[in-house]
Amino acid sequence: MSRLINLLLLLSIGAAVIASFAYLGIDLGALISGDSLGQMAGYVQRFLSPDLSAEHLSAISHGAMETLAMSALGTLLAAVFGLLLALPAAGRFGWPLQSAARLLLNALRAIPELVWAALMVLAAGLGPNAGTLALALHTAGVLGRLFAEALENTPTAPAEAIRLQGGSQVAAFCYGTLPNLWPQLLAYCLYRWENNIRMASVLGFVGAGGLGQMLYVSLSLFQEAQASTVILAMLVLVFGVDALSGWTRQRWVRA
Amino acid sequence: MLNRDTRDPAALPRLLLTLLALVLLWPGIQLSELDLGVLLQADSQSEMGRFVAAFWPPTHDADFLQLLLDATLQTLAIATAGMALALLLAIPASLLASRALSLSAASLGGRPKPLAQLLRWPVRGLLIFLRSVPEIVWALLFVRAVGLGPTAGVLAIAITYSGMLGKVYAEIFESVDQRPAHALLQAGSGRLAAFVYGILPNAAAELTSYTVYRWECAIRASVVMGFVGAGGLGQQIDLSMRMFAGGEVASMLLTFLLLVLLADQLSRVLRRRLA
Amino acid sequence: MTLRLSGASLSHGNGVHALRGVDLHIAAGEQVAIIGPSGAGKSSLLNLLASALQPSSGEIQLLGEQPWQLSSSQRQRLRARIGLVHQTPPLPARQRVVTAVLAGKLGQWSLGKSLLNLLHPLDIPGARRELAKLDLADKLFAQCQQLSGGQLQRVGIARVLYQAPELLLADEPVSAMDPVLAEHTLNVLCRHAEQHGVTLVASLHAVELALAHFPRIIGLRDGQILFDRPAGEVGQAQLDALYANEQLLSPPTPSVTLSLQIPRC
Numbered sequence: 001m002s003r004l005i006n007l008l009l010l011l012s013i014g015a016a017v018i019a020s021f022a023y024l025g026i027d028l029g030a031l032i033s034g035d036s037l038g039q040m041a042g043y044v045q046r047f048l049s050p051d052l053s054a055e056h057l058s059a060i061s062h063g064a065m066e067t068l069a070m071s072a073l074g075t076l077l078a079a080v081f082g083l084l085l086a087l088p089a090a091g092r093f094g095w096p097l098q099s100a101a102r103l104l105l106n107a108l109r110a111i112p113e114l115v116w117a118a119l120m121v122l123a124a125g126l127g128p129n130a131g132t133l134a135l136a137l138h139t140a141g142v143l144g145r146l147f148a149e150a151l152e153n154t155p156t157a158p159a160e161a162i163r164l165q166g167g168s169q170v171a172a173f174c175y176g177t178l179p180n181l182w183p184q185l186l187a188y189c190l191y192r193w194e195n196n197i198r199m200a201s202v203l204g205f206v207g208a209g210g211l212g213q214m215l216y217v218s219l220s221l222f223q224e225a226q227a228s229t230v231i232l233a234m235l236v237l238v239f240g241v242d243a244l245s246g247w248t249r250q251r252w253v254r255a
Numbered sequence: 256m257l258n259r260d261t262r263d264p265a266a267l268p269r270l271l272l273t274l275l276a277l278v279l280l281w282p283g284i285q286l287s288e289l290d291l292g293v294l295l296q297a298d299s300q301s302e303m304g305r306f307v308a309a310f311w312p313p314t315h316d317a318d319f320l321q322l323l324l325d326a327t328l329q330t331l332a333i334a335t336a337g338m339a340l341a342l343l344l345a346i347p348a349s350l351l352a353s354r355a356l357s358l359s360a361a362s363l364g365g366r367p368k369p370l371a372q373l374l375r376w377p378v379r380g381l382l383i384f385l386r387s388v389p390e391i392v393w394a395l396l397f398v399r400a401v402g403l404g405p406t407a408g409v410l411a412i413a414i415t416y417s418g419m420l421g422k423v424y425a426e427i428f429e430s431v432d433q434r435p436a437h438a439l440l441q442a443g444s445g446r447l448a449a450f451v452y453g454i455l456p457n458a459a460a461e462l463t464s465y466t467v468y469r470w471e472c473a474i475r476a477s478v479v480m481g482f483v484g485a486g487g488l489g490q491q492i493d494l495s496m497r498m499f500a501g502g503e504v505a506s507m508l509l510t511f512l513l514l515v516l517l518a519d520q521l522s523r524v525l526r527r528r529l530a
Numbered sequence: 531m532t533l534r535l536s537g538a539s540l541s542h543g544n545g546v547h548a549l550r551g552v553d554l555h556i557a558a559g560e561q562v563a564i565i566g567p568s569g570a571g572k573s574s575l576l577n578l579l580a581s582a583l584q585p586s587s588g589e590i591q592l593l594g595e596q597p598w599q600l601s602s603s604q605r606q607r608l609r610a611r612i613g614l615v616h617q618t619p620p621l622p623a624r625q626r627v628v629t630a631v632l633a634g635k636l637g638q639w640s641l642g643k644s645l646l647n648l649l650h651p652l653d654i655p656g657a658r659r660e661l662a663k664l665d666l667a668d669k670l671f672a673q674c675q676q677l678s679g680g681q682l683q684r685v686g687i688a689r690v691l692y693q694a695p696e697l698l699l700a701d702e703p704v705s706a707m708d709p710v711l712a713e714h715t716l717n718v719l720c721r722h723a724e725q726h727g728v729t730l731v732a733s734l735h736a737v738e739l740a741l742a743h744f745p746r747i748i749g750l751r752d753g754q755i756l757f758d759r760p761a762g763e764v765g766q767a768q769l770d771a772l773y774a775n776e777q778l779l780s781p782p783t784p785s786v787t788l789s790l791q792i793p794r795c
Contacts, residue, residue, distance in 0.1 A: 005528065006528055006529065009525070009528055009529065016335055017335055017336065019332070020331070020333075020335040021332075023328060023332045024329065024332050024333065024336060024405045024486075026409060031401065031410075039400070040401075043400050065286055066286050066287065068286075069282070069284075069285075069286035070287045072279075072283055073283050073287050073289055074287075077291075106515065106516065109515060110511040110516075111508055111511055112475055112479045112511070113479075114391070114479040115479065115489075119303075119496075120293075122306055122496075123294075123303035124293040127288055128286065128287045129287065129288040129289055129293070131287075132289055133293070150791075153789075155620070157620035158620040158621060160620070161614075161620045163609075164582050164609060164614060165609060165610060165612070165613060165614070165634065165636065165637050165690075165693055165695075166606045166609040166610025166611075166612075166638070167606075167610075167633075167636035167637050168606070168641060170644075170645075171639075171641065171644045172636075174645060174648055175625075175629070175636060175644070176622065177622075179622035179623075179624045180623060180624060182624075183790060187790060187792050188793065191792075191793040198387075198389040199389070201389060202389050202391045202392060205391065205483060209288075215392065215395070216395070231388060234389070234392070235384070235387050235388065238387040239387065249792065254790070262654075263628070263650065263654060263671065265626075265671070266650060269650070
């Protein structure tokens with residue numbers, strides 16, 4: 001019986017894939033026919049000579065720092081908001097607050113960063129502030145949910161022992177729960193930071209600061225050389241953050 | 256002596272870390288021009304206030320709902336088709352990049368020959384490059400190359416996610432117990448057979464779980480692809496926002512919420528059944 | 531009068547009667563050992579005395595107060611005067627020993643001091659002094675996850691010694707230690723109780739240890755007090771009755787393994 005259901009599931013996944021291609025009407029054959037492949041190769045070629053002039057590089061380095069700051073601060077803010085929302089969402093303050101917090105977290109999470117950024121540009125104007133807030137809002141939803149799960153899975157005995165010797169709720173949380181919890185929280189934050197550095201570099205598409213704006217403008221003006229430098233800068237940022245967070249994970253999460 | 260006894264060895268590192276964090280925080284706040292106030296002062300005077308006021312009631316006439324349904328289906332189709340293409344690329348690439356199927360590793364006690372290792376690096380490097388460029392940048396590039404429409408979105412997801420899936424698959428293959436595969440290889444079986452019988456059974460659960468998680472991510476990604484003209488819900492919401500049609504934006508935000516909740520449920524079912 | 535139980539019963543949610551109508555009176559400064567087979571209700575009795583559990587019926591009086599008639603903040607103040615040593619001390623794996631010991635005073639410290647102490651241990655000499663009594667001063671800055679079961683038990687005892695309660699309860703405090711260490715640790719506990727006029731109630735699995743260190747012995751079986759008399763008057767016949775038909779069951783020790791989820795990006 002269970003095998004049958006699994007088989008049906010696999011079949012329906014296959015059907016969904018075929019239906020998707022049919023619905024979109026994608027002609028993969030036309031994409032790899034000789035002519036369009038040649039066109040694409042020509043397009044790719046224009047990216048192969050990045051613009052490395054000092055002027056452009058200094059503009060890019062400013063954009064890159066801005067992107068880095070946006071991603072880091074957005075993640076930090078999200079961690080704070082996320083933890084504040086995770087406490088009620090894990091059922092610490094009764095069920096009415098729990099459902100409310102869960103709904104709020106889902107709503108924050110459901111709206112993608114780029115949509116939040118477009119909304120924040122309306123509220124806060126163009127610039128990196130909008131991007132930081134957009135990252136913070138979406139990531140707060142994601143982290144809040146993960147934090148709430150982590151909170152529910154943390155053993156409660158240490159905190160109960162502190163309560164039993166007369167400690168306050170806050171003391172019991174800080175001394176009993178937090179020591180077991182924070183490596184997990186840190187692991188989730190690092191993972192979101194790795195995600196957010198990628199997102200921060202594209203939020204500029206809707207005017208929310210960072211490298212994205214430069215990329216969008218240079219591609220619109222068909223300046224492939226400049227665009228290619230921006231993409232290289234994005235790669236450097238992503239590798240840098242990945243390496244840093246990998247090191248942090250090794251040092252503080254697994255130890 | 257007493258002085259040494261009462262000193263906390265962690266005090267200095269903690270102090271330095273705190274100072275470092277503070278030193279980095281300040282330029283960070285400057286660079287990102289952070290101002291939390293805007294979240295609180297969205298009053299009815301501002302443009303944002305008027306826009307949000309128009310959220311209620313969400314647009315729900317039949318024409319718009321039909322449009323919304325079409326865009327949603329397109330979004331789902333882009334994610335699914337993109338994932339299918341990504342898997343086509345990712346599976347062979349992960350087999351090439353993984354150390355798990357190394358013949359020399361099986362006979363050299365787990366460490367492959369340096370030359371063989373050198374051959375794996377280009378594949379690995381390619382995968383890392385593919386996954387490190389954000390999918391929406393790929394979409395922007397493909398929109399220029401193949402024109403506006405969902406094809407660009409599908410290709411962008413296929414490219415980025417083949418990198419992500421390929422790299423993580425390779426890591427998963429290496430993280431499971433290598434002894435069954437090594438035993439098979441030493442007994443003279445082919446690499447593919449050794450993989451299917453020695454590694455896949457142990458890795459299947461984690462592979463499924465990660466694939467389903469990435470499919471969820473692909474749905475989210477295809478939602479925003481539309482902002483650069485690659486079809487789906489993003490294109491709609493971009494249009495509605497430019498026209499300040501608050502009601503339409505509200506219905507679409509609600510659709511996002513529904514989509515995410517649905518994907519949560521579906522992935523929970525898939526993980527339980529297949530993992 | 532420090533402790534008084536009258537007709538106290540305790541039944542768990544699953545319908546098991548852990549204690550039935552226990553009457554008990556322990557005066558201030560007394561040192562009492564509770565012995566009995568596994569499942570006799572020793573831990574339940576200690577949890578009742580620590581005001582961790584509320585009796586399903588009967589009355590309980592601790593340090594002159596009735597804990598379950600107090601407001602919850604008054605009860606927390608009462609609890610700060612009671613210390614309980616757990617059999618497997620629930621200490622967070624990543625917490626450092628110094629912080630775990632200093633946590634003993636959380637019931638007395640203000641919130642600000644508690645939080646500050648988390649960032650930087652405020653009373654390192656105090657923690658070192660208590661650990662040194664238990665021959666564990668070298669582990670002051672180790673993480674709890676690096677310690678063995680017996681060492682963890684000693685950290686738990688050091689925490690309660692640092693708390694300096696008026697009523698010291700200990701649930702199998704030496705179960706994971708070798709005989710020499712167990713002897714030494716019980717000596718430390720009893721001496722501490724004597725010097726500070728603290729009431730000490732400990733449950734012990736090893737009868738010889740109980741008889742050697744405690745002047746008053748309470749035998750518990752099936753949730754009832756079988757005998758309660760000076761150590762000198764406990765005879766072999768009573769011990770045989772107490773442990774009759776005991777099944778050799780080692781209590782399940784809850785394994786505390788932290789599973790970390792590291793999402794792949």
